[in-house]
Amino acid sequence: MQVKHAEQAQTNPRYKAAVRDLLLQLADDELCIGHRDSEWLGLAPDIEEDVAFSSIAQDEVGHAAFYLNLLRDLDGEDPDAAAFFRKSRDRRNAVLAERLNGDWAETIVRRYFYDVFDEIRTEALRESSYVPLARGVAKIRREERYHLMHFQLWFTRLSAAGGEARERMNRAVEGLWPEVKGCFSLGGWERQLVASAVISLDSNEMERRWLNRMKPVFAQAGLQWPGPLPMVNQDGRCGAHSSHLEELLQTMGEVVRQDPAARW
Amino acid sequence: MGNGRETEVMRALQEVKDPEIPAVSILELGMVNQATVTGHHVRVEVTPTFVGCPALDWIHGQIVEHLKKIPGIEEVEVVFVIDPPWTSDRITLEGRRKLESFGIAPPPKTEDPDPLNTVPRCPYCGADQGEVKNLFGPTACRSIYYCKHCRQPFEGMKAV
Ligand SMILES: [Zn+2]
Numbered sequence: 001m002q003v004k005h006a007e008q009a010q011t012n013p014r015y016k017a018a019v020r021d022l023l024l025q026l027a028d029d030e031l032c033i034g035h036r037d038s039e040w041l042g043l044a045p046d047i048e049e050d051v052a053f054s055s056i057a058q059d060e061v062g063h064a065a066f067y068l069n070l071l072r073d074l075d076g077e078d079p080d081a082a083a084f085f086r087k088s089r090d091r092r093n094a095v096l097a098e099r100l101n102g103d104w105a106e107t108i109v110r111r112y113f114y115d116v117f118d119e120i121r122t123e124a125l126r127e128s129s130y131v132p133l134a135r136g137v138a139k140i141r142r143e144e145r146y147h148l149m150h151f152q153l154w155f156t157r158l159s160a161a162g163g164e165a166r167e168r169m170n171r172a173v174e175g176l177w178p179e180v181k182g183c184f185s186l187g188g189w190e191r192q193l194v195a196s197a198v199i200s201l202d203s204n205e206m207e208r209r210w211l212n213r214m215k216p217v218f219a220q221a222g223l224q225w226p227g228p229l230p231m232v233n234q235d236g237r238c239g240a241h242s243s244h245l246e247e248l249l250q251t252m253g254e255v256v257r258q259d260p261a262a263r264w
Numbered sequence: 265m266g267n268g269r270e271t272e273v274m275r276a277l278q279e280v281k282d283p284e285i286p287a288v289s290i291l292e293l294g295m296v297n298q299a300t301v302t303g304h305h306v307r308v309e310v311t312p313t314f315v316g317c318p319a320l321d322w323i324h325g326q327i328v329e330h331l332k333k334i335p336g337i338e339e340v341e342v343v344f345v346i347d348p349p350w351t352s353d354r355i356t357l358e359g360r361r362k363l364e365s366f367g368i369a370p371p372p373k374t375e376d377p378d379p380l381n382t383v384p385r386c387p388y389c390g391a392d393q394g395e396v397k398n399l400f401g402p403t404a405c406r407s408i409y410y411c412k413h414c415r416q417p418f419e420g421m422k423a424v
Pocket of ligand 1: 416
């Protein structure tokens, strides 16, 4: 089955609801992580990273806007309102994406974990039955490739450096590991999403692929393998979030709330 | 509708430049999929270089402004699409030449597997022995390199 455009999706309420939920997962992940990236502006360890993080943040927020535009086509929701004014319980991002940046090691580890996950997820969307999504993802993957390359380089370099760098990397891995599983969750609509081929992999298979990709990188980088991924306490895909998201939304919406009708 | 009108549309689109690289038009960047004239109406299909390109509103405005100058054109419709996706291989030969003379190395071919180890020719001195300084540059579509021959940094378009 192929659903070529929003009007066609609207004729099937369950399909539409599942796609809507997935679009929010995608948009909210990219929006949160893009916002966290932007927090490094002016503070990154060197000028190159300042430039890199601003560029990457811009890409991610652009991707979030793209997904929110698909959402508007689907059910008329205003993209700006969805980005700025939705309550945290209506957000569908993984908790990993909302976390504070932490130190540089934690930033790099979170980013790399997320980008490998996102690569697997977007691969699973390339043949999506929802054609507008499949098309967008084809384009977005061409851009994400650069992010992944960048963070893989940092991840292996910092780990291989030994000393304090590797210590911090190990500490960052340990701190982030309990949140990783939350990325693979597809939320309340997983069965519908997989059954109607909106996405070609279920959460278990995405997790398996992620672990398979990560293991050799850990070995090569000389990092301790922390073992199986534990269950998460809060499933962000179902609207359960940490206080970090509340803080993020406060900051992100600070300007727009001063005058929601202002034009920029 | 007639060909004459469409040639005029193309000529007008050639006047719409990339706001960051005013030497190169959106046609030369390969951003225009098609332009169709029907009576007094013209529809231009544009594909952004990057999904999050912040210049799209500006480009939209420029297209409308330039096309409305054509006698007989009353309505200009601009649609942004990402299918087929823009790739840096769509930049025309003329576009590549203009980029280089503007001081920005044109992109390597997208089949080149490894951007971390692919360095374009220096647009200033033409030397090949450069290195990647930063995959990310001042705009989403550019990287920063360093030329070991003339010893200065230069920018290049990403292969995307
Ligand atoms: Zn040179």
